[in-house]
Amino acid sequence: MKKLFIILTAALGIFVAGPSGQARVVTNFFDVDPQWSVLNNQNSTNNFGYSASTTVAGGSAGEVGGRIQRTNYDAYYADTASFGSNFLTLDNSFFASGKFDVTNANAMDNDPIIGHFSEGVDDKSLAGLLVQENSAGNFRVGARIRLANGTSRDSSLSIIPQNGDYWFSYAYDPNGGTNSQGRLSLNVTNGTYNLNYAVDLTAADRAVGATFDGWGLYSRAISTSTAFGEVYMDDVIYLVPEPSALALLGLSGLLLMWRRR
Numbered sequence: 267m268k269k270l271f272i273i274l275t276a277a278l279g280i281f282v283a284g285p286s287g288q289a290r291v292v293t294n295f296f297d298v299d300p301q302w303s304v305l306n307n308q309n310s311t312n313n314f315g316y317s318a319s320t321t322v323a324g325g326s327a328g329e330v331g332g333r334i335q336r337t338n339y340d341a342y343y344a345d346t347a348s349f350g351s352n353f354l355t356l357d358n359s360f361f362a363s364g365k366f367d368v369t370n371a372n373a374m375d376n377d378p379i380i381g382h383f384s385e386g387v388d389d390k391s392l393a394g395l396l397v398q399e400n401s402a403g404n405f406r407v408g409a410r411i412r413l414a415n416g417t418s419r420d421s422s423l424s425i426i427p428q429n430g431d432y433w434f435s436y437a438y439d440p441n442g443g444t445n446s447q448g449r450l451s452l453n454v455t456n457g458t459y460n461l462n463y464a465v466d467l468t469a470a471d472r473a474v475g476a477t478f479d480g481w482g483l484y485s486r487a488i489s490t491s492t493a494f495g496e497v498y499m500d501d502v503i504y505l506v507p508e509p510s511a512l513a514l515l516g517l518s519g520l521l522l523m524w525r526r527r
């Protein structure tokens with residue numbers, strides 16, 4: 267599987283970067299500590315980050331994740347270094363894919379995200395896979411785009427079992443959707459489930475905008491409670507920008523090929 271993963275990544279790099287290298291694809295199997303940026307991921311009862319020995323997401327030993335507590339501050343463990351001083355916006359195409367799972371969730375309603383986000387204190391932007399706990403042994407999944415002002419646009423949500431060893435892939439098309447103002451498409455699958463979601467933006471949403479300068483595991487600020495969940499991910503690929511980002515071609519077909527394999 268890792269060989270196929272590397273081949274796909276190389277193909278995506280050709281598609282994305284092109285001859286001038288305006289964007290590139292990052293891959294990580296978490297075989298070693300990525301030493302990503304952190305914010306409040308070990309504060310209070312939060313305990314998530316790099317885990318060298320666990321395999322909760324379904325990959326080989328080494329993954330990112332852990333306990334995410336509902337707290338009154340943002341928290342993340344994420345790759346911000348690959349973005350440098352650059353960023354993506356709703357005018358750019360971007361994508362991500364990988365393995366994930368949720369376990370031991372207890373009323374988790376702080377909406378952890380695996381995806382692109384803004385590390386700025388006043389910029390609430392994010393886009394990617396949304397997870398929430400539903401009831402004992404289950405959780406919800408769906409797609410979310412949150413604009414810079416904190417307004418969230420969500421897809422429908424589905425209830426799936428914890429400990430299911432899932433794959434996710436999402437792609438954002440700035441010209442997609444029923445309004446041609448942008449669409450975030452998400453697929454979640456394993457041997458039992460094959461679920462698809464979409465979030466369409468409006469012209470008003472695009473006017474508000476969003477900025478993404480990090481990618482990883484993020485939890486939003488909400489009033490503190492005992493609610494928590496354990497979220498893990500592994501074998502990920504995601505797009506980061508160079509000085510300017512090219513429009514992406516053929517991403518959905520390449521990701522579909524990977525999922526089917």
